[in-house]
Amino acid sequence: MGGSRHPRALWWALLVLLAEGRADAAAGGRGRSNIILILADDQDVALGGMTPMKKTQLLIGQAGASFANAFAVTPLCCPSRSSILTGSYPHNHLVRNNSLEGNCSSPAWQKFQEPYTFPVYLQKQGYQTFFAGKYLNQYGDPKAGGVQHVPMGWTYWLGLVGNSKYYNYTLSANGREEKHGALYEEDYLTDLITNRSLAFLQKFSRTPFLIVLSPPAAHSPWTAAPHYKSAYRTITAPRDGSFNVHGKDKHWLLRQAKTPMSNTSIQFLDNVFKARWQTLLSVDDMVEKVLDELKALDLLGSTYVFYTSDHGYHTGQFSLPIDKRQLYEFDIRVPLLVRGPGIKPNQTYLEPVLNIDLGPTFLDIAGLNMSQSPMDGQSFLPLLVNKEQRDGWRSDFLVEYTGEGCTGKDPQCPTLGPGVSQCFPDCVCEDAFNNTYACVRTLRPHDFQYCEFADTQNFVEFYNLTSDPHQLLNVAKSVDPSLLEQMNQRLIKFQACAGVSCHF
Ligand SMILES: *[C@@H]1O[C@H](CO)[C@@H](O)[C@H](O)[C@H]1NC(C)=O
Ligand SMILES: *[C@@H]1O[C@H](CO)[C@@H](O)[C@H](O)[C@H]1NC(C)=O
Ligand SMILES: *[C@@H]1O[C@H](CO)[C@@H](O)[C@H](O)[C@H]1NC(C)=O
Ligand SMILES: *[C@@H]1O[C@H](CO)[C@@H](O)[C@H](O)[C@H]1NC(C)=O
Ligand SMILES: *[C@@H]1O[C@H](CO)[C@@H](O)[C@H](O)[C@H]1NC(C)=O
Ligand SMILES: *[C@@H]1O[C@H](CO)[C@@H](O)[C@H](O)[C@H]1NC(C)=O
Ligand SMILES: *[C@@H]1O[C@H](CO)[C@@H](O)[C@H](O)[C@H]1NC(C)=O
Numbered sequence: 416m417g418g419s420r421h422p423r424a425l426w427w428a429l430l431v432l433l434a435e436g437r438a439d440a441a442a443g444g445r446g447r448s449n450i451i452l453i454l455a456d457d458q459d460v461a462l463g464g465m466t467p468m469k470k471t472q473l474l475i476g477q478a479g480a481s482f483a484n485a486f487a488v489t490p491l492c493c494p495s496r497s498s499i500l501t502g503s504y505p506h507n508h509l510v511r512n513n514s515l516e517g518n519c520s521s522p523a524w525q526k527f528q529e530p531y532t533f534p535v536y537l538q539k540q541g542y543q544t545f546f547a548g549k550y551l552n553q554y555g556d557p558k559a560g561g562v563q564h565v566p567m568g569w570t571y572w573l574g575l576v577g578n579s580k581y582y583n584y585t586l587s588a589n590g591r592e593e594k595h596g597a598l599y600e601e602d603y604l605t606d607l608i609t610n611r612s613l614a615f616l617q618k619f620s621r622t623p624f625l626i627v628l629s630p631p632a633a634h635s636p637w638t639a640a641p642h643y644k645s646a647y648r649t650i651t652a653p654r655d656g657s658f659n660v661h662g663k664d665k666h667w668l669l670r671q672a673k674t675p676m677s678n679t680s681i682q683f684l685d686n687v688f689k690a691r692w693q694t695l696l697s698v699d700d701m702v703e704k705v706l707d708e709l710k711a712l713d714l715l716g717s718t719y720v721f722y723t724s725d726h727g728y729h730t731g732q733f734s735l736p737i738d739k740r741q742l743y744e745f746d747i748r749v750p751l752l753v754r755g756p757g758i759k760p761n762q763t764y765l766e767p768v769l770n771i772d773l774g775p776t777f778l779d780i781a782g783l784n785m786s787q788s789p790m791d792g793q794s795f796l797p798l799l800v801n802k803e804q805r806d807g808w809r810s811d812f813l814v815e816y817t818g819e820g821c822t823g824k825d826p827q828c829p830t831l832g833p834g835v836s837q838c839f840p841d842c843v844c845e846d847a848f849n850n851t852y853a854c855v856r857t858l859r860p861h862d863f864q865y866c867e868f869a870d871t872q873n874f875v876e877f878y879n880l881t882s883d884p885h886q887l888l889n890v891a892k893s894v895d896p897s898l899l900e901q902m903n904q905r906l907i908k909f910q911a912c913a914g915v916s917c918h919f
């Protein structure tokens with residue numbers, strides 16, 4: 416990493432050496448497995464989001480386990496990332512949206528939630544912890560401690576200020592501001608995260624370690640590396656079962672979408688789809704380089720590597736051009752691949768696992784007793800290393816979301832009233848204050864989704880995914896009322912659950 420051409424890298428090395436001295440003071444934990452989490456941004460699995468990730472599928476999926484039913488409990492960056500960090504549903508970590516007022520990286524989050532995030536537990540267990548990339552959307556805001564705030568639990572911290580970017584961004588390198596321009600060789604964020612993680616592994620790592628790598632891909636502004644800008648020249652977004660279909664029996668926000676979409680919307684979303692895949696190619700390279708380095712250091716056999724995303728994404732489903740924030744499969748399903756000690760190659764699991772299960776799984780790997788943490792999720796390590804545990808696994812879970820809106824009118828869309836947001840392109844809105852909902856998603860013995868909205872209609876949606884995998888038909892009005900009643904009771908219990916009471 417040295418060389419006089421990279422003075423910033425030297426600074427980083429110095430800071431890491433200083434931090435190393437502090438970390439050595441922490442005792443215990445030796446002999447436990449290392450953990451690496453690679454967390455993509457906005458990467459769907461339902462619309463082929465893993466297709467560009469050939470090396471990742473081979474090196475993690477085929478070398479280990481793939482979860483065919485992995486879900487985010489909330490489909491928006493900051494609440495979902497807060498769920499990953501705390502292992503808890505949003506009604507317990509209280510991060511409602513992507514803004515400071517909604518507790519995204521807010522002073523209240525730092526005081527009341529950050530002390531219970533998984534790196535804190537692992538560091539206490541003697542793990543050396545390393546973070547690089549996007550943390551929470553408001554990280555680094557002057558009203559929340561600026562770049563000087565290094566979240567608890569991290570020995571080495573390289574946090575991106577604000578939301579995903581590929582160039583022209585600011586990092587906090589262990590609390591010190593590090594500004595970057597737009598030169599591919601020095602600044603492309605996905606590659607920079609890869610390079611810093613390799614340097615950490617080569618020069619500073621001491622086992623056991625936890626590494627979290629959080630690249631900006633496939634989030635907007637979708638800037639690919641120069642050598643990937645010509646990839647997927649002819650690809651378009653999939654015209655799947657719900658593409659350009661009007662959500663006529665769905666809640667208000669879906670009904671305001673325009674069907675058929677305008678040609679400009681379709682062109683726009685096709686370009687976004689292509690650019691998303693191009694940005695993911697650099698994440699695929701990251702996975703290969705990190706695994707090559709583990710192999711070179713003889714650490715492959717003692718390291719668990721997890722690959723996932725914060726939530727899904729849509730491009731044209733139900734005539735919503737681009738975004739996440741919806742309760743449907745494309746937005747809540749995520750990729751989840753794991754390799755590591757005791758995991759047999761090429762296993763596919765059908766059990767529903769959640770983003771809130773990652774924290775408990777990491778604690779389990781570190782040998783911690785879960786009942787001493789307030790996390791709502793459950794460790795899926797027993798599923799991976801001991802098949803007998805499979806029978807008692809959960810069959811349903813909660814999805815909850817608080818809609819974002821604007822209090823004023825959108826100047827670009829004078830015909831729209833207040834209360835909506837993300838009305839782009841063509842003034843079709845992707846969110847609204849009343850896109851606030853809670854759902855029970857159950858996979859066994861029936862494949863159902865039941866959702867209640869906090870809007871003026873107390874709108875209800877119900878899908879039978881066995882007969883209707885694309886969720887085209889809301890059967891809330893025709894299904895047996897006693898079934899709705901059962902689902903409503905289940906939802907009420909979930910919305911009040913905390914810790915072990917979420918495991919019923
Ligand atoms: C933000 O978090 C604090 C403390 O955790 C809580 O008191 C507050 O109600 C939360 N805000 C919202 C909007 O949920
Ligand atoms: C980065 O910032 C420079 C200077 O403001 C600007 O000219 C350039 O277009 C920006 N590049 C990107 C990719 O944002
Ligand atoms: C990452 O390292 C590679 C190989 O040394 C180098 O070619 C590339 O320019 C580096 N990129 C960044 C953003 O540091
Ligand atoms: C939109 O695209 C369709 C199919 O490509 C084409 O038939 C139609 O003429 C286009 N409409 C406009 C207004 O450009
Ligand atoms: C995993 O399964 C695929 C498809 O069945 C096969 O092509 C591949 O060789 C297998 N890989 C390993 C590592 O067993
Ligand atoms: C975990 O802690 C609880 C409560 O302190 C205790 O009852 C339980 O036996 C512990 N479990 C293990 C596996 O140590
Ligand atoms: C985020 O949540 C806070 C607290 O509920 C709310 O005041 C704010 O309006 C929300 N922001 C958006 C963009 O919806």
Ligand SMILES: *[C@@H]1O[C@H](CO)[C@@H](O)[C@H](O)[C@H]1NC(C)=O
Nearest residue numbers: 667833834835849870871872
């Ligand atoms: C949802 O909010 C929008 C924007 O404020 C409003 O126009 C609409 O009537 C609301 N719909 C329901 C069902 O609450």
Ligand SMILES: *[C@@H]1O[C@H](CO)[C@@H](O)[C@H](O)[C@H]1NC(C)=O
Nearest residue numbers: 879880881882883894895898
């Ligand atoms: C769901 O669909 C399956 C397959 O068509 C059907 O057998 C089952 O009765 C349906 N369940 C409900 C509650 O409609």
